[in-house]
Amino acid sequence: MTEPGFELLKEDAGTKARLGRIATPHGEIRTPAFMPVGTQGTVKGLLPETVRELGADIILGNTYHLYLRPGHELIRRLGGLHRFMNWPGPILTDSGGFQVFSLGALRKITEEGVAFQSHIDGSPYSLTPESAVAIQEALGSDIMMCLDECTPYPVTVREARVSMERTNRWARRSLSARTNRMQMLFAIVQGGMYPDLRRQALEELAALDFEGYALGGVSVGEPKDMMEEIVSRTAPLLPRDKPRYLMGVGTPADIVRSVSAGIDLFDCVLPTRCARNGLLFTNTQKVVIKHARWREDEFPLDETCDCYTCRNYSRAYLRHLYMAREILAMVLNTIHNVRFYLRLMERIREEIRQENYSVWQREFLDRWEDGPAGDTGEKTDIPE
Amino acid sequence: MTEPGFELLKEDAGTKARLGRIATPHGEIRTPAFMPVGTQGTVKGLLPETVRELGADIILGNTYHLYLRPGHELIRRLGGLHRFMNWPGPILTDSGGFQVFSLGALRKITEEGVAFQSHIDGSPYSLTPESAVAIQEALGSDIMMCLDECTPYPVTVREARVSMERTNRWARRSLSARTNRMQMLFAIVQGGMYPDLRRQALEELAALDFEGYALGGVSVGEPKDMMEEIVSRTAPLLPRDKPRYLMGVGTPADIVRSVSAGIDLFDCVLPTRCARNGLLFTNTQKVVIKHARWREDEFPLDETCDCYTCRNYSRAYLRHLYMAREILAMVLNTIHNVRFYLRLMERIREEIRQENYSVWQREFLDRWEDGPAGDTGEKTDIPE
Numbered sequence: 001m002t003e004p005g006f007e008l009l010k011e012d013a014g015t016k017a018r019l020g021r022i023a024t025p026h027g028e029i030r031t032p033a034f035m036p037v038g039t040q041g042t043v044k045g046l047l048p049e050t051v052r053e054l055g056a057d058i059i060l061g062n063t064y065h066l067y068l069r070p071g072h073e074l075i076r077r078l079g080g081l082h083r084f085m086n087w088p089g090p091i092l093t094d095s096g097g098f099q100v101f102s103l104g105a106l107r108k109i110t111e112e113g114v115a116f117q118s119h120i121d122g123s124p125y126s127l128t129p130e131s132a133v134a135i136q137e138a139l140g141s142d143i144m145m146c147l148d149e150c151t152p153y154p155v156t157v158r159e160a161r162v163s164m165e166r167t168n169r170w171a172r173r174s175l176s177a178r179t180n181r182m183q184m185l186f187a188i189v190q191g192g193m194y195p196d197l198r199r200q201a202l203e204e205l206a207a208l209d210f211e212g213y214a215l216g217g218v219s220v221g222e223p224k225d226m227m228e229e230i231v232s233r234t235a236p237l238l239p240r241d242k243p244r245y246l247m248g249v250g251t252p253a254d255i256v257r258s259v260s261a262g263i264d265l266f267d268c269v270l271p272t273r274c275a276r277n278g279l280l281f282t283n284t285q286k287v288v289i290k291h292a293r294w295r296e297d298e299f300p301l302d303e304t305c306d307c308y309t310c311r312n313y314s315r316a317y318l319r320h321l322y323m324a325r326e327i328l329a330m331v332l333n334t335i336h337n338v339r340f341y342l343r344l345m346e347r348i349r350e351e352i353r354q355e356n357y358s359v360w361q362r363e364f365l366d367r368w369e370d371g372p373a374g375d376t377g378e379k380t381d382i383p384e
Numbered sequence: 385m386t387e388p389g390f391e392l393l394k395e396d397a398g399t400k401a402r403l404g405r406i407a408t409p410h411g412e413i414r415t416p417a418f419m420p421v422g423t424q425g426t427v428k429g430l431l432p433e434t435v436r437e438l439g440a441d442i443i444l445g446n447t448y449h450l451y452l453r454p455g456h457e458l459i460r461r462l463g464g465l466h467r468f469m470n471w472p473g474p475i476l477t478d479s480g481g482f483q484v485f486s487l488g489a490l491r492k493i494t495e496e497g498v499a500f501q502s503h504i505d506g507s508p509y510s511l512t513p514e515s516a517v518a519i520q521e522a523l524g525s526d527i528m529m530c531l532d533e534c535t536p537y538p539v540t541v542r543e544a545r546v547s548m549e550r551t552n553r554w555a556r557r558s559l560s561a562r563t564n565r566m567q568m569l570f571a572i573v574q575g576g577m578y579p580d581l582r583r584q585a586l587e588e589l590a591a592l593d594f595e596g597y598a599l600g601g602v603s604v605g606e607p608k609d610m611m612e613e614i615v616s617r618t619a620p621l622l623p624r625d626k627p628r629y630l631m632g633v634g635t636p637a638d639i640v641r642s643v644s645a646g647i648d649l650f651d652c653v654l655p656t657r658c659a660r661n662g663l664l665f666t667n668t669q670k671v672v673i674k675h676a677r678w679r680e681d682e683f684p685l686d687e688t689c690d691c692y693t694c695r696n697y698s699r700a701y702l703r704h705l706y707m708a709r710e711i712l713a714m715v716l717n718t719i720h721n722v723r724f725y726l727r728l729m730e731r732i733r734e735e736i737r738q739e740n741y742s743v744w745q746r747e748f749l750d751r752w753e754d755g756p757a758g759d760t761g762e763k764t765d766i767p768e
Contacts, residue, residue: 041704045711047692070679070704078682078700086696295454298462308431312470316462320425320454327429330711 001025004142004184004211006243014358016236016262019349022212022243024090024142025182026082029057031243031264032352034255034345035092036338037272040065041075041085044272045327045334048087054307054335055342058090058142060267063135064099068118068125072138080140092267093141095132095174095188098216098248101150109149111166129173137180145214146174148188153222160192164201167216171205184211186245189234192217193226198234206239213238214245215263219254228257235261252281252344253368256361259348271341275333278322281340286372287315289333294319307339308332385409388526388568388595390627398742399644400620403733406596406627406648408474408526409566410466413441415627415648416736418639418729419476420722421656424449425459425469428656429711429718432471438691438719439726442474442526444651447519448483452502452509456522464524476651477525479516479558479572482600482632485534493533495550513557521564529598530558532572537606544576548585551600555589568595570629573618576601577610582618590623597622598629599647603638612641619645636665636728637752640745643732655725659717662706665724670756671699673717678703691723692716 002023010019022029036043036051039062043051051059061081066072075084081091100107100116107116113128127135129147136144148167151160171187178185187205191197198215205213215234218227231246235258238244245265246258255266271281280287282302287294297315309318309332321329351360386407394403406413420427420435423446427435435443445465450456459468465475484491484500491500497512511519513531520528532551535544551574562569571594575581582599589597599618602611615630619642622628629649630642639650655665664671666686671678681699693702693716705713735744 040708040710041701042710042712045715047712047715065708069708070700074680074700077680078698084698084701084704086701296458296461314462314468316454316458317425317468317470320468324424324449324453326424326426327711327714328426328431331429331431331715 001182002027004182006212006241008241010352012260012352012357013355015260015361017259017348017352017357018262018264019352020243020264022090022264024058024184026088026090026142027057029090029265030349032255032259032345032348033057033265034341035060035265035267036341037062037267037269038085038087038091039269040069041081043334043338044276045330046338048085050335051087051338052089054339055346056089056338058092059087061091061093061139061141062096062099063093063132063139063145064096066093066139067096067127067135068120072135076138076140080138082140090142091139092143092245092265093136093139093145094247095136095145095147096127097132097145097147098150100127101152111169113147113170129170130177133174133177133185137178137183141183143184143186143212144178146171146185146187148190148216150220151190151192151217153193153217153220155192157192157194157197160190160194160197164190164192164197168201168204171210172208175208175210186210186212186214186243188214188216188247189238190217193222193230195230195233198230199237202234202237210242212243212245212265214247214265216247218246219248219250227254231258231263232261235263238262251373252341253365253373255344256348256364256368259352260357260361271337272334275337276330278329278333280318280333281337281372283367284371289315289319289322291319301336302340305336305339306343307336309336309339385566388566390596390625392625394736396644396736396741397739399745400646401643401732401736401741402646402648403736404627404648406474408442408568410472410474410526411441413474413649414733416639416643416729416732417441417649418725419444419649419651420725421446421651421653422469422471422475423653424453425465427718427722428660429714430722432469434719435471435722436473438723439730440473440722442476443471445475445477445523445525446480446483447477447516447523448480450477450523451480451511451519452504456519460522460524464522466524474526475523476527476629476649477520477523477529478631479520479529479531480511481516481529481531482534484511485536495553497531497554513554514561517558517561517569521562521567525567527568527570527596528562530555530569530571532574532600534604535574535576535601537577537601537604539576541576541578541581544574544578544581548574548576548581552585552588555594556592559592559594570594570596570598570627572598572600572631573622574601577606577614579614579617582614583621586618586621594626596627596629596649598631598649600631602630603632603634611638615642615647616645619647622646635757636725637749637757639728640732640748640752643736644741644745655721656718659721660714662713662717664702664717665721665756667751668755673699673703673706675703685720686724689720689723690727691720693720693723
């Protein structure tokens with residue numbers, strides 16, 4: 001089994017973008033990387049072989065969902081999450097914290113951890129820094145995340161400090177609880193929208209022996225420019241020799257900008273969730289497939305796209321499937337959107353390799369904001 | 385383009401089973417054949433490449449559904465149904481009659497044809513023998529069906545006669561309306577559960593120049609033994625040198641028995657609809673995947689099955705996906721059930737080829753009725 005580790009291959013001259021490689025026991029991750037989200041042990045609508053063919057090196061699994069159903073002990077007994085879901089590549093699991101904090105009134109936080117009720121049947125559960133690590137060890141993921149308290153927006157500086165300091169105490173406990181060195185453990189930097197708190201959080205965590213660092217508590221409702229500022233100020237301060245992960249982000253433009261701040265890893269439900277809701281990404285426009293304008297359109301979604309959907313189907317057919325609520329609508333749309341994201345990551349890596357990231361980024365963002373982003377205001381709050 | 389035609393390769397000595405080959409412009413159909421149902425221009429949950437890999441030579445499309453949405457003229461303009469849905473193989477389209485007659489109060493039959501309201505939005509439509517052919521010519525299917533009046537069960541002999549005679553008049557009109565000889569046209573034998581009416585219907589239709597013959601109005605609620613009797617008495621009277629199609633049938637046991645009566649073609653929603661509802665076929669049992677007994681089951685659905693699902697996933701994982709209402713549950717279950725049916729057809733053809741159909745059929749039915757059929761009473765009325 002390959003020892004886990006990170007190799008920094010190149011740093012961009014004009015920006016802070018980095019090209020790298022994360023080794024895991026289940027294979028290599030080329031960074032910057034986007035992780036398709038496989039919440040419940042499946043990337044919704046895709047066979048794992050398809051996920052791989054689309055260019056994914058790694059997927060994300062949700063500890064919260066798998067802990068509740070079917071249960072981490074069951075998955076351990078059946079050989080771990082990789083075998084259970086037939087995905088042989090690397091998996092990152094979150095800690096469950098973000099989902100639990102989203103439960104609002106259904107959860108209660110103490111210094112020990114968080115008690116909550118299942119969204120499925122209301123039954124009581126808890127997560128502590130120690131149990132979150134134990135669950136992720138049972139799942140057997142390649143990258144585990146520390147339980148953190150996801151600071152919402154807006155909060156006072158005082159609330160953000162209390163929350164961040166608890167997150168850092170929990171990170172120390174997570175590190176002590178970990179028993180398997182073959183599974184990397186990443187810490188999460190909180191601190192709300194306060195750069196000084198972010199810096200303090202980061203300095204404390206950087207002094208500890210984590211295999212990677214994440215920025216949490218962004219894309220939680222704050223204005224776009226505030227998120228950009230936090231990422232651009234905080235990311236470059238993260239340890240240079242460790243992977244940097246921006247949790248839950250984002251739109252194509254968010255990713256392109258965050259790469260230039262030095263981020264290596266991304267995950268987001270946007271491509272998969274939009275696909276199921278008939279919102280499709282292309283380089284020139286966002287396509288709302290149910291619109292009558294596509295009714296007789298014989299062209300592929302995106303003539304420049306190499307995905308299976310674009311190679312074989314017309315917009316008219318995709319519209320028909322969507323209007324008829326066919327399963328295949330979700331499958332074909334997901335194939336396209338995931339390929340769009342993974343192709344974007346291929347392009348990003350290539351532009352860094354060619355020492356052209358700065359120029360390419362500017363062109364991309366100009367084009368994107370005049371086109372696809374302008375179309376829909378880059379709404380990310382698509383209903384599930 | 386290959387001229388359409390039927391070749392009878394072998395007739396079983398002990399039964400009336402036949403081995404054959406239907407040539408179409410889109411490829412060959414090995415008979416006896418099962419046609420997976422692709423109602424709205426997709427076999428629900430499967431990519432067309434997957435349908436082919438599972439062993440399907442031909443699929444069925446529903447004229448009623450495609451006529452209403454997206455419309456046959458749209459499909460014609462986009463190059464026909466094969467191209468629209470990316471299925472390069474043979475397609476049989478029904479006439480829409482069965483679905484229209486299922487509309488009950490929403491439809492009105494006259495000698496001219498049938499007027500009805502769309503189940504989607506209530507808007508008015510009509511089908512005549514001539515328009516049903518024109519629609520199927522626009523779709524470009526390889527095998528078209530005549531518009532028929534599907535006689536329900538029970539009806540009086542007088543009602544069955546009136547209905548059958550109209551169906552036969554409509555068949556003559558369909559034949560006159562057809563303009564493209566590259567698309568085969570099959571007539572449908574009605575006559576309810578009255579063998580003499582069936583014989584009369586059949587003799588009249590056999591005198592006309594159809595490329596194939598179907599038995600309609602079976603599996604419409606009649607007792608199982610009545611259906612068996614009608615099929616076993618009527619099928620052997622159908623023209624020997626033409627394909628024989630039993631519409632909408634059926635369970636594995638129905639298919640095995642009907643093959644021994646001389647049927648060549650089958651279609652049924654059972655494998656696909658059951659799959660979506662978590663009911664899975666195996667040779668030893670019907671598996672209701674949501675049952676708690678499969679919660680931790682590490683074995684494949686069917687260890688003797690060669691399908692992708694059985695090669696890669698445990699019953700525990702399939703149960704998890706089903707309970708979590710994941711799209712992949714429907715996809716993996718459909719792959720298995722369709723493969724089960726198509727593998728059964730491969731076996732049927734092989735047993736006829738080996739001159740062993742009679743012996744094999746007895747063994748199969750004994751085993752099936754002690755096992756899978758006994759489990760669930762072979763209910764076919766699974767909710768959509």
